[in-house]
Amino acid sequence: MTYIVKPRLRHPALPVNKLGFTHRDYEGTVSTLCAGCGHDSISAAIIQACFELAIEPHRVAKLSGIGCSSKTPTYFLGQSHGFNSVHGRMPSVLTGANLANKDLIYLGVSGDGDSASIGLGQFVHCIRRGVNMVYITENNGVYGLTKGQFSATADKGSKSKGGASNMDTALDLASMALMVGASFVGRSFSGDKEQMVPLIMAAMRHPGPAFIDIVSPCVAFNNHAGSTKAYDFVRAHNEAVNSLDIMEPRNPITVEYAPGTTEEVALHDGSTLRLAKLDASYDPHDRIMAMAYLQAKAAKGEFVTGLIYMDRQAGDLHANLGTVDAPLNSLSEKELCPGAKALDGFNTSHR
Amino acid sequence: MEPFHAFLTHTCGHCRTPLLRLGLSENNDIVVCPVCLKAGAFDEVLEEGVELSDGYDVSDDTKRLVRRLWAERAAP
Ligand SMILES: Cc1ncc(C[n+]2csc(CCOP(=O)(O)OP(=O)(O)O)c2C)c(N)n1
Ligand code: SF4
Ligand SMILES: [Mg+2]
Ligand SMILES: [Zn+2]
Numbered sequence: 001m002t003y004i005v006k007p008r009l010r011h012p013a014l015p016v017n018k019l020g021f022t023h024r025d026y027e028g029t030v031s032t033l034c035a036g037c038g039h040d041s042i043s044a045a046i047i048q049a050c051f052e053l054a055i056e057p058h059r060v061a062k063l064s065g066i067g068c069s070s071k072t073p074t075y076f077l078g079q080s081h082g083f084n085s086v087h088g089r090m091p092s093v094l095t096g097a098n099l100a101n102k103d104l105i106y107l108g109v110s111g112d113g114d115s116a117s118i119g120l121g122q123f124v125h126c127i128r129r130g131v132n133m134v135y136i137t138e139n140n141g142v143y144g145l146t147k148g149q150f151s152a153t154a155d156k157g158s159k160s161k162g163g164a165s166n167m168d169t170a171l172d173l174a175s176m177a178l179m180v181g182a183s184f185v186g187r188s189f190s191g192d193k194e195q196m197v198p199l200i201m202a203a204m205r206h207p208g209p210a211f212i213d214i215v216s217p218c219v220a221f222n223n224h225a226g227s228t229k230a231y232d233f234v235r236a237h238n239e240a241v242n243s244l245d246i247m248e249p250r251n252p253i254t255v256e257y258a259p260g261t262t263e264e265v266a267l268h269d270g271s272t273l274r275l276a277k278l279d280a281s282y283d284p285h286d287r288i289m290a291m292a293y294l295q296a297k298a299a300k301g302e303f304v305t306g307l308i309y310m311d312r313q314a315g316d317l318h319a320n321l322g323t324v325d326a327p328l329n330s331l332s333e334k335e336l337c338p339g340a341k342a343l344d345g346f347n348t349s350h351r
Numbered sequence: 352m353e354p355f356h357a358f359l360t361h362t363c364g365h366c367r368t369p370l371l372r373l374g375l376s377e378n379n380d381i382v383v384c385p386v387c388l389k390a391g392a393f394d395e396v397l398e399e400g401v402e403l404s405d406g407y408d409v410s411d412d413t414k415r416l417v418r419r420l421w422a423e424r425a426a427p
Pocket of ligand 4: 363364365366367368384385386387388389
């Protein structure tokens with residue numbers, strides 16, 4: 001979409017990952033967003049996560065809707081597949097792409113308007129179907145691209161830049177994702193890269209529908225006193241339940257924690273997710289508790305971040321549908337059209 | 352419409368100063384370099400790669416606004 005391409009100069013001393021790629025190999029074109037926009041920090045975290053996971057860029061498909069947030073896939077993973085769809089319709093495009101080729105890593109990037117306003121139906125159905133993906137909302141409580149109208153995630157009573165109060169009840173996307181069956185739910189803040197990067201890494205390795213809601217202040221329209229999505233407000237009310245760390249099998253454990261304060265979760269590619277519990281009573285594998293916890297903290301005006309929920313036995317849409325092992329787009333015509341006899345047999349089995 | 356003025360991450364191709372985006376009416380955003388005052392239409396410059404130009408029609412009022420916003424930003 002955007003025209004301005006970054007110069008490709010490579011310093012010989014730049015750090016490389018195990019594939020020999022530098023950060024630059026995971027970047028996109030120069031951002032056209034406002035300086036200080038939270039969305040640019042999320043792009044930087046995605047770049048860092050993919051660099052650290054040493055993902056081959058051609059194995060990722062980025063999908064988005066419409067909004068400043070949905071423009072950001074242009075600014076990262078410039079060598080990956082990408083499709084900028086229509087407003088609120090990214091989830092169905094992503095579902096279709098995933099059905100056709102399950103071998104890619106699907107990264108859906110959306111905004112609060114794109115997912116909670118116009119695209120709410122798409123958001124919940126994509127998650128309840130169990131599509132294997134990482135779905136990130138860059139949540140600023142407003143329609144940034146169209147100049148700052150309240151979105152459906154704006155808190156009741158929060159004030160617009162012009163002083164108007166939002167009188168509608170806010171939707172909490174993390175609570176909704178838990179309710180409709182996301183097997184991984186995270187919440188974060190664009191001002192906290194240390195929290196965002198391992199969350200995104202863990203979500204990318206999760207074999208089911210992973211959702212991360214990231215509050216990402218809009219500096220042009222929603223970063224004033226009275227907004228609950230402003231940098232200062234989120235910093236003052238952020239309550240992290242845990243801190244995350246991804247350990248590769250080859251890396252020795254270097255940080256020591258007191259017994260009972262950490263938990264290690266094996267990820268399906270052999271690495272380990274280590275959770276340092278900041279609230280000892282919080283169990284991120286208990287969905288019902290997670291829902292109650294978010295509501296209880298929200299009622300006190302606190303904004304819970306961290307790994308909210310993770311199902312260690314997660315499955316996905318392909319397992320539910322019983323599709324063949326090979327990606328559907330790799331099947332030949334002969335396999336897809338096995339002939340009249342096979343079709344008759346299939347029809348008979350459904351009578 | 353809320354008043355909309357924001358400095359961008361993107362910089363002027365001539366002097367490397369962060370560009371200023373100005374929302375002058377509902378569908379008419381321009382980008383201006385606050386230092387050399389070259390300007391262009393937001394979408395054309397950022398999406399299509401059109402160069403900022405001296406000849407782009409920017410009123411004196413707008414130029415004063417640009418100078419003021421730049422001075423406010425540059426102030427400690
Ligand atoms: C079908 C349709 N309706 C309305 C619009 C106008 N529109 C463009 S972006 C947007 C809201 C984007 O908000 P959000 O997803 O929160 O993104 P942000 O810009 O805040 O990152 C709207 C309503 C559109 N492009 N298409
Ligand atoms: S209008 Fe808001 S959301 Fe859009 S780029 Fe500017 S700061 Fe970011
Ligand atoms: Mg938004
Ligand atoms: Zn200039």
